[in-house]
Amino acid sequence: MNVTSLITEYNPFHNGHIYHINESRKISDADVVIAVMSGNFTQRGEASITNKFIRAAHAVKHVDLVVELPLKNSISFADDFALGGVRIAELLGSTHLVFGSESGDISALKQLYTDSRDNVNKDELSGLIKKGYSHPRALSKLLGSDDISGSNNILGLSYIRALETLDSRITPMTIKRQSNQYNEPDLSAGAFSSATSIRNSIMEGNLDAVKNFMPSDLADDILKNKAVSxxxxxxxxxxxxxxxxxxxxxxxxxxxxxxxxxxxxxxxxxxxxxxxxxxxxxxxxxxxxxxxxxxxxxxxxxxxxxxAHDVQNINAVRVLAMNPTGRKYLKTLKDSDVEIITNVNKENSHHISDEIMATDIYNIAHNSAQNDFNTPVIID
Structure with missing residues (x-):
């Protein structure tokens, strides 16, 4: 059985994500597709534009399972983000990890990772960073490679590093990113637009325009439930x-x-x-x-x-949403060592205390009564 994981934020979920899901399912010949998704706070240091429950409910219309990426991995640097995602993918028995990249060439990204691991002098790298270079720009200068310049390429290198760190048997694959860049601030003229541009337009009240790039019912949900920043x-x-x-x-x-x-x-x-x-x-x-x-x-x-946060010690997975295929797959994991949390209670809440706390704080701005205890797993 092929089980494909996607490490995601879906902030917000949009048509580019649907393309990524469909292509990932195709190239990995997936029987099950799992989205390992950030909760209410994301890797760019931003509060999610809408809460994890709303995002999961829309994502599970296209994937089979949506599970939560641990908070401390969600809000940290690319390597931590990737390590947490790969650990959850491992716990769920994933065979493939598919990510988007500007490169679209997994062999080139693997070689780039090997070069950065084996050929970059750490003191020189540190020296450039102290001069004001970003980590990717410093790496690019030392390796003489433009492939490091894209945000998704950088994250791709972190996924490859995480797979090696965890000695994982998961096969990495990549899909070439379509349309405008990850952090492009303006809406695209093409079929897909960046999450950044969609968030900007939502915050500016331009809901009609973003409906061209995301499910219209999700845009309506965001408007109804208040967009958060x-x-x-x-x-x-x-x-x-x-x-x-x-x-x-x-x-x-x-x-x-x-x-x-x-x-x-x-x-x-x-x-x-x-x-x-x-x-x-x-x-x-x-x-x-x-x-x-x-x-x-x-x-x-x-x-x-x-x-104190060691991903090797994570032994529980919080499920936010599932469809019949996802539910059936979870039953095959019942005899494994991982604890699958579908509904949160006093007995299992210690596994996700960070995520519970983050939801409570997020609700200060979201004006929502939805929390981890009163919101059961979403079933599509």
Missing amino acids: NADFFQTLKLIITHKSPKELREIYMMSEGLEHRLKSNVRGADTYDDFMHRIKTKRYTWTRLNRLMTCILLNITYSDMA
């Missing part, structure tokens, strides 16, 4: 940063080089989230990096929390 948490963040001491802020994951002082000296004068971010942004710290830091502050994720 990091800006909705600014007052909460402002309170936390103001009242935590510099020592307490230094313990927050991704806080470094005295950045806590920069935050404290600028937060009181900022009126909005964007205003605050522009005040603290430097050449060294990208917008995405700072977004991730803000998410860690909001969720109180510390260095010690991340150090």
